[in-house]
Amino acid sequence: xxxxxxxxxxxxxxxxxxxxxxxxxxxxxxxxxxxxxxxxxxxxxxxxxxxxxxxxxxxxxxxxxxxxxxxxxxxxxxxxxxxxxxxxxxxxxxxxxxxxxxxxxxxxxxxxxxxxxxxxxxxxxxxxxxxxxxxxxxxxxxxxxxxxxxxxxxxxxxxxxxxxxxxxxxxxxxxxxxxxxxxxxxxxxxxxxxxxxxxxxxxxxxxxxxxxxxxxxxxxxxxxxxxxxxxxxxxxxxxxxxxxxxxxxxxxxxxxxxxxxxxxxxxxxxxxxxxxxxxxxxxxxxxxxxxxxxxxxxxxxxxxxxxxxxxxxxxxxxxxxxxxxxxxxxxxxxxxxxxxxxxxxxxxxxxxxxxxxxxxxxxxxxxxxxxxxxxxxxxxxxxxxxxxxxxxxxxxxxxxxxxxxxxxxxxxxxxxxxxxxxxxxxxxxxxxxxxxxxxxxxxxx
Amino acid sequence: xxxxxxxxxxxxxxxxxxxxxxxxxxxxxxxxxxxxxxxxxxxxxxxxxxxxxxxxxxxxxxxxxxxxxxxxxxxxxxxxxxxxxxxxxxxxxxxxxxxxxxxxxxxxxxxxxxxxxxxxxxxxxxxxxxxxxxxxxxxxxxxxxxxxxxxxxxxxxxxxxxxxxxxxxxxxxxxxxxxxxxxxxxxxxxxxxxxxxxxxxxxxxxxxxxxxxxxxxxxxxxxxxxxxxxxxxxxxxxxxxxxxxxxxxxxxxxxxxxxxxxxxxxxxxxxxxxxxxxxxxxxxxxxxxxxxxxxxxxxxxxxxxxxxxxxxxxxxxxxxxxxxxxxxxxxxxxxxxxxxxxxxxxxxxxxxxxxxxxxxxxxxxxxxxxxxxxxxxxxxxxxxxxxxxxxxxxxxxxxxxxxxxxxxxxxxxxxxxxxxxxxxxxxxxxxxxxxxxxxxxxxxx
Numbered sequence: 001x002x003x004x005x006x007x008x009x010x011x012x013x014x015x016x017x018x019x020x021x022x023x024x025x026x027x028x029x030x031x032x033x034x035x036x037x038x039x040x041x042x043x044x045x046x047x048x049x050x051x052x053x054x055x056x057x058x059x060x061x062x063x064x065x066x067x068x069x070x071x072x073x074x075x076x077x078x079x080x081x082x083x084x085x086x087x088x089x090x091x092x093x094x095x096x097x098x099x100x101x102x103x104x105x106x107x108x109x110x111x112x113x114x115x116x117x118x119x120x121x122x123x124x125x126x127x128x129x130x131x132x133x134x135x136x137x138x139x140x141x142x143x144x145x146x147x148x149x150x151x152x153x154x155x156x157x158x159x160x161x162x163x164x165x166x167x168x169x170x171x172x173x174x175x176x177x178x179x180x181x182x183x184x185x186x187x188x189x190x191x192x193x194x195x196x197x198x199x200x201x202x203x204x205x206x207x208x209x210x211x212x213x214x215x216x217x218x219x220x221x222x223x224x225x226x227x228x229x230x231x232x233x234x235x236x237x238x239x240x241x242x243x244x245x246x247x248x249x250x251x252x253x254x255x256x257x258x259x260x261x262x263x264x265x266x267x268x269x270x271x272x273x274x275x276x277x278x279x280x281x282x283x284x285x286x287x288x289x290x291x292x293x294x295x296x297x298x299x300x301x302x303x304x305x306x307x308x309x310x311x312x313x314x315x316x317x318x319x320x321x322x323x324x325x326x327x328x329x330x331x332x333x334x335x336x337x338x339x340x341x342x343x344x345x346x347x348x349x350x351x352x353x354x355x356x357x358x359x360x361x362x363x364x365x366x367x368x369x370x371x372x373x374x375x376x377x378x379x380x381x382x383x384x385x386x387x388x389x390x391x392x393x394x395x396x397x398x399x400x401x402x403x404x405x406x407x408x409x410x411x412x413x414x415x416x417x418x419x420x421x422x423x424x425x426x427x428x429x430x431x432x433x434x435x436x437x438x439x440x441x442x443x444x445x
Numbered sequence: 446x447x448x449x450x451x452x453x454x455x456x457x458x459x460x461x462x463x464x465x466x467x468x469x470x471x472x473x474x475x476x477x478x479x480x481x482x483x484x485x486x487x488x489x490x491x492x493x494x495x496x497x498x499x500x501x502x503x504x505x506x507x508x509x510x511x512x513x514x515x516x517x518x519x520x521x522x523x524x525x526x527x528x529x530x531x532x533x534x535x536x537x538x539x540x541x542x543x544x545x546x547x548x549x550x551x552x553x554x555x556x557x558x559x560x561x562x563x564x565x566x567x568x569x570x571x572x573x574x575x576x577x578x579x580x581x582x583x584x585x586x587x588x589x590x591x592x593x594x595x596x597x598x599x600x601x602x603x604x605x606x607x608x609x610x611x612x613x614x615x616x617x618x619x620x621x622x623x624x625x626x627x628x629x630x631x632x633x634x635x636x637x638x639x640x641x642x643x644x645x646x647x648x649x650x651x652x653x654x655x656x657x658x659x660x661x662x663x664x665x666x667x668x669x670x671x672x673x674x675x676x677x678x679x680x681x682x683x684x685x686x687x688x689x690x691x692x693x694x695x696x697x698x699x700x701x702x703x704x705x706x707x708x709x710x711x712x713x714x715x716x717x718x719x720x721x722x723x724x725x726x727x728x729x730x731x732x733x734x735x736x737x738x739x740x741x742x743x744x745x746x747x748x749x750x751x752x753x754x755x756x757x758x759x760x761x762x763x764x765x766x767x768x769x770x771x772x773x774x775x776x777x778x779x780x781x782x783x784x785x786x787x788x789x790x791x792x793x794x795x796x797x798x799x800x801x802x803x804x805x806x807x808x809x810x811x812x813x814x815x816x817x818x819x820x821x822x823x824x825x826x827x828x829x830x831x832x833x834x835x836x837x838x839x840x841x842x843x844x845x846x847x848x849x850x851x852x853x854x855x856x857x858x859x860x861x862x863x864x865x866x867x868x869x870x871x872x873x874x875x876x877x878x879x880x881x882x883x884x885x886x887x888x889x890x
Contacts, residue, residue: 007629008607010599011640014628019642019663025649069632075667119645123627126602127610134605154455157571158767160579161608162453165572168605181455182568187514195456197464200564200774203782204470218464222520228786261787312767321766322603322757329645337648341673342706442651 004055006062006087007069009123014070018080020116029115030331030350031122032107033129039320043421044411046140046404047100047108048171049132051397053125054390057089060121089117093385096353097395099136099174099404100380101411103424105368106353108133110381115332122327130325131164135171138317140408141292142310143176144416146299150307152194153180154287155315168315174401176408181309189397194309196222196257202229209238216242216251224255224285227270232258236270240277255283255306263288264303271304283307291318292418338439347432348439353380362412369429449500451507451532452515454568459515463525465561474560475776475795476567477552478574484765488866489856491585491849492545492553493616494577496842498570499835502534505566534562538830541798542840544581544619544849545825546856548869550813551798553578555826560777567772575770576609580616583762585853586737587755588621589861591744595752597639598625599732600760613760619846621853626754634842639754641669641702648674654683661687661696669700669730672715677703681715685722700728700751708733709748716749728752736763737863783884792877793884798825807857814874 020026035045062070062084070076070084091113102108109129111118142151153172159165169185179192186193197215205211208230216223223246227235236256243253256274258266263286274282286298287309298305312318328346329337338348349370354377358364369375384391395403415421465471480490507515507529515521515529536558547553554574556563587596598617604610614630624637631638642660650656653675661668668691672680681701688698701719703711708731719727731743732754743750757763773791774782783793794815799822803809814820829836840848860866 004607005629007632008601008610009628010601010626011628011631011638012626012643013640015641015664015667016643016646016660019646019660022663023659029645029649031645066632073638075664115649119643122643122645123602124607127604127607130603131605156453156455157568158575158770159572160576160605160761161612162449162569162572163606163608165453166606181457183452183454183456183459184450186456187452187511193456193518195458196460198457198461198564198567199784199786200474200476200567201461201464203774203784204474204560204777214468215461215464218467219460219520222460230785259786260789316605316761316766318766321761321763325603329648332649339644339648340675341644341704344705 004059004124005066006060006120007066009120013120013123014076016119017084017116018076020119021080021083026114026116027333028112029118029329031111031118031327032330032351033109033126033327034107034325035104036324036326037104039323041319041419042137043415043417044101044103044137044424045133045323046136046175046407047096047102047133048098048136048174049129049167050095050098050109050384051394052128052132052167053109054093054385054394056124056128057093057121057385058388058390060087060089062087087117087120088388089113089121090388091117091385092383092387094381095384096380097382097403098400099407101363101407102353102380103366103426105347105426105428106366107351107381110350126325126327130323132167132171134317134320134323135168135314136175136404138314138320139172139175139177140404141418142295142314144408145292145296145418146308149305151177152307152309153177153182153314154309154311156182158312159315164315170397172314174397174404176401176405191397196224197226199226199229199259202226208235209242212239212242213246216246216253217249220251223251223253224257225253226257226259228258228260228266232261232266233269233273236273237277240273240279243277243279253279253282255285257285257287259286259288263305264298264301267303267305285309287311289313296418336435336439338436340440347428347436349432349435351432354378355380357410361410363410363424364412365425365427367427367429368432370431370435373429373431375429449504449569450511451505451565452511454565458565458568459521461564462529462561463521465564466525466528471559471561472778473557474563474774476556476563476772477775477796478554478571478772479552479770480549481769481771482549484768486764486864487582488860488862489546489548489582489869490578490768491581491620491852492541492547492578493543493581493619494574494612495540495543495554495829496839497573497577497612498554499538499830499839501569501573502538502566502830503833503835505534506532532562532565533833534558534566535833536562536830537828537832539826540829541825542827542848543845544852546808546852547798547825548811548871550792550871550873551811552796552826555795571770571772575768577612577616579762579765579768580613580759581620581849583759583765584617584620584622585849586863587740587759589853590737590741590863591753594750596622597752597754598622598627598759599754599756601627603757604760609760615842617759619842619849621846621850623752636842641667642671644671644674644704647671653680654687657684657687658691661691661698662694665696668696668698669702670698671704672701673703673705673711677706677711678714678718681718682722685718685724688722688724698724698727700730702730702732704731704733708750709743709746712748712750730754732756734758741863781880781884783881785885792873792881794877794880796877799823800825802855806855808855808869809857810870810872812872812874813877815876815880818874818876820874
């Protein structure tokens with residue numbers, strides 16, 4: 001499905017590998033992936049993308065055409081090209097399961113592997129974890145606001161390329177969306193697919209009702225009619241007028257979709273027209289520029305809308321289109337390491353995250369500490385890959401979705417707001433602070 | 446390179462096709478792609494993505510596994526599945542060349558094809574044109590601000606998936622960037638690639654200078670040393686101290702990179718250290734959270750920086766992560782059509798865009814009119830595909846890059862600002878307004 005090639009990486013990974021190979025710097029390295037800080041409008045994150053990372057690590061290797069191309073650049077020595085040709089990832093991975101709620105400074109994935117292996121995979125690993133985590137975290141906001149509504153990913157066209165479209169469908173489903181309009185995502189990930197008609201279908205007809213009739217006959221089990229091409233309420237009345245004729249042919253009108261204008265006002269009027277016309281069972285689906293903020297407003301207005309198509313704002317995470325995340329070296333050859341660049345310092349060593357819950361079952365505080373230090377709470381990182389092979393069984397997407405639902409149900413009420421959320425308590429343990437201090441003292445410049 | 450599958454589309458395209466096929470609605474349809482309005486911070490757009498659209502249209506077809514999967518959904522009739530199995534795009538395409546500067550309401554691409562063909566390709570066509578146009582338009586802002594600096598795309602890790610990384614590298618190069626760090630983009634598109642070392646390389650050593658020496662020996666033609674892992678100025682002095690030893694081995698230090706802190710202040714100090722140490726030729730490259738706004742500030746401060754890595758903000762178009770664009774039916778079966786949904790009305794019919802220039806050669810006003818209506822100026826849309834085959838020769842990426850450079854050089858001064866740009870004059874011709882009026886009068890509801 002996803003074309004993972006070893007050269008889908010930053011050039012510096014390869015020039016560094018040239019140095020590592022030449023100097024035999026191939027001892028075990030530990031890197032961790034974490035989010036440094038949350039975007040302004042976010043109170044929590046939802047981990048996603050691990051399944052694609054594991055598939056990538058199992059499969060990554062250089063194809064002959066990639067080796068030939070690298071050779072042609074003149075940048076790499078023959079001995080290095082030989083090493084790249086034989087490259088495989090043989091390391092271990094510890095990670096939080098997909099769907100885990102997490103917070104800044106908490107590693108959600110740790111790689112332990114010979115240095116060149118752990119280094120080369122950095123670019124694609126971030127690329128995969130960053131995007132799905134971004135989208136799952138955005139999607140969860142809508143899910144928590146409208147838990148009883150059908151939410152459908154409509155974002156393929158403005159997603160940033162094909163892979164973004166597919167993975168946004170996956171990540172939003174993981175976070176609790178009901179499905180996607182993107183057909184290939186349905187095929188690859190077994191996600192329910194939704195979709196009926198666009199304005200163009202109606203526009204090709206000189207009579208709107210004829211468009212509705214022809215669509216209904218062609219798709220008798222999936223009659224959701226788009227009613228805002230010209231005049232929304234007029235079209236709703238046409239739908240009512242057609243219902244008997246279609247019913248006589250065994251065709252039931254499932255619902256209507258509204259894609260423009262004031263959605264709450266139109267939905268109220270359309271609901272009345274449908275109800276008075278005997279179509280109480282027909283649902284109203286809305287789309288068009290919706291995000292969690294508009295969704296919250298529509299819910300607050302009690303707009304009679306049963307489902308929402310959420311597209312551009314979801315697939316681009318429009319109000320926060322990236323996360324400040326990093327994949328950093330924490331240990332090499334048995335010695336803890338730490339980056340100290342201004343504003344970018346990291347906590348060193350192999351870490352574990354422990355979570356505690358209050359008496360009502362809500363998350364109440366996490367501790368980040370060095371691996372194997374004593375700590376209360378539930379450890380969140382587990383080993384998911386050993387020696388380059390995924391530890392089985394890994395959860396299915398549906399299982400991860402259930403797990404995410406459980407996680408979100410234990411999120412403290414205050415963190416569910418769309419803005420101005422308090423900081424969740426994340427404690428850096430005394431052991432980890434002591435380790436950082438000792439690393440700083442030992443670093444020879 | 447790019448895995449284009451026919452099922453990379455929205456479900457409603459397929460349910461509409463079921464209606465079109467069943468009712469034999471297969472006459473010629475005309476769809477156009479355009480941007481409705483610019484994001485707040487943009488004054489112009491740069492068209493990009495046409496090459497990928499043409500490749501998609503030439504290749505798109507349903508694979509046997511896709512047909513099997515569709516059959517398994519139970520949504521499609523056998524006759525429709527047969528039609529999908531035989532699906533090919535046989536239409537014509539008119540488009541503005543890649544690199545053309547354009548404005549709202551101006552179609553940059555027109556499809557003329559039997560209705561089901563023109564309909565099915567909508568989702569992927571928007572997906573391709575939207576993203577590259579978004580990125581080329583973002584990249585052009587940095588290019589105009591820093592025409593004499595080396596600008597390199599550093600965004601792969603936070604691009605939205607693999608395709609976004611590859612196409613962002615392409616679109617930014619088209620707009621005038623000097624290259625990319627993404628190796629596969631270099632391989633696929635023949636774009637110059639850049640990259641040397643990350644902090645992790647330095648961190649694995651107990652002595653920073655040893656890391657520099659080992660890197661230089663391993664990559665003797667590409668010695669750009671990252672100097673901000675611990676203390677930027679101290680590292681710059683180490684670089685000076687090493688220069689003679691390396692020089693004696695025939696290795697020249699090309700430059701240093703700074704990735705954190707106050708870039709202007711560090712660059713001034715580092716420049717002084719390098720110059721006093723006899724390394725006047727060594728360049729300073731900067732990266733870390735840079736976008737066109739920070740770039741403008743650094744240029745205004747006359748920071749002695751020779752090149753910039755621009756990553757996350759470029760590849761996600763962070764300040765405007767999507768465009769309000771559409772692909773709309775403008776004509777079917779010889780009759781002009783128009784969508785009139787609230788706030789989303791479009792201009793009907795097949796259109797052409799004419800551009801006029803002032804005496805100094807700057808763009809001074811465009812006219813959007815019906816195709817073949819008399820108009821002054823240079824027509825911007827040309828036929829690029831006929832009967833499903835690309836009209837040759839199409840420009841190479843390098844030729845499109847030169848063309849974009851020429852286009853940007855003719856952009857009025859006022860539009861080059863990073864914010865508060867005036868509206869560029871785009872006139873809707875009397876002929877087009879008359880056509881819209883007559884379409885409205887003829888539409889029977």
